[in-house]
Amino acid sequence: MAFRRFLRGSVPWEHLEGVTRAVMERYDEPSARVTFLDADNWLSTPFVVNDRWFVKVITQQNSLVHGLLTRGRNLGAFSSGTEGFFEHFGTPYEMAQHELAATERMRDLGIDAPEPVEAFEYEGMGVLVLSYLRDFETLDDLPRESIERHTPTVFRDLHRMHEHGLAHGDFRCENVLVADDEVYFIDATSVREDAIADARAYDLACALGALEPLVGAPLAVDAASAVYDASELLAAEEFLDFVNLRPDHDFDAAAIRGAVEKRALDNDVV
Structure with a gap:
């Protein structure tokens, strides 16, 4: 201590x-x-x-x-x-x-x-x-049904960052706030621009890892796959073990891998 x-x-x-x-x-x-x-x-x-x-x-x-x-x-x-x-x-x-x-x-x-x-x-x-956002809650403090409802928005906004060459770099549920039923991102960190592809895969792995304990791997992967293709999900899979070493992440990496690989098989990627 x-x-x-x-x-x-x-x-x-x-x-x-x-x-x-x-x-x-x-x-x-x-x-x-x-x-x-x-x-x-x-x-x-x-x-x-x-x-x-x-x-x-x-x-x-x-x-x-x-x-x-x-x-x-x-x-x-x-x-x-x-x-x-x-x-x-x-x-x-x-x-x-x-x-x-x-x-x-x-x-x-x-x-x-x-x-x-x-x-x-x-x-x-x-x-x-x-x-200052008044009366906010962090994503992980919401009831499960509310988290499920906001999960597609989380992946949509993360994908929008990635489409425009921005990576968050520190995705955790504590860095996603909900106020007036709107999702807000905070605490973005810095990543090297020449390594942006890896940083995006890391972001996606963090998001999947953060949401898996809250909504389950199938729902998290389904929501991500609405905006990310199977190859991007497979790239994120490579970072799951690294992300799971962080003290602020604790998730079932095997369950996420299973859901990602099923999605890839369904799309004939593997």
Whole structure:
């Protein structure tokens, strides 16, 4: 537990107060009510100002942890027979800028995401500001019937990213929010553009792995196959074991393989 606390780190209270004052000044807020989110996040400290501004504070320690995670994930990609495709940025401010740009790109593609506001630097920290979604739930907190209803939208939006040369890079149900019955993507990370095909297959493997425990492999694969062809599903299959090593994924890889291979056989791909 001590090691986990070290990795997660903390932001001194006076720095959080300073960031809050900066937000108040930038957006003409006469006072601030700050709500800290119950999030197990090693890459930032998130909080909400006046139920309007979602703020992520990224420290140098968060950047260090991101670099360690990036190297570990790239080693895992090597074990799957591909080059590493995750990218790391040198400073907390660059991390904030990247997430802002990724959020803007998703919205430009017609994918629902919180409205990006800005990224700025404060005392060597990166600060990302987005609009705050009120009354949201993460995908995995919904009843099964609601998850089943939203699953086709999840794969449709992921496929739209992939069609336009964008990969999410960190698909987890915690990064899919549902507010007012609409699906929103958050926390996109960075992948190397020259390895985008592998990154897309990894994204798809993550999505199948995240949804299999919630809706079952057949339904997840059927929903994916509405927008991905059998060869793309088979490419994702190559990353299932790698994805299942992640502590935030736990799924029946054999069940997904069976459903994917059945779909491929039905389409005479294998």
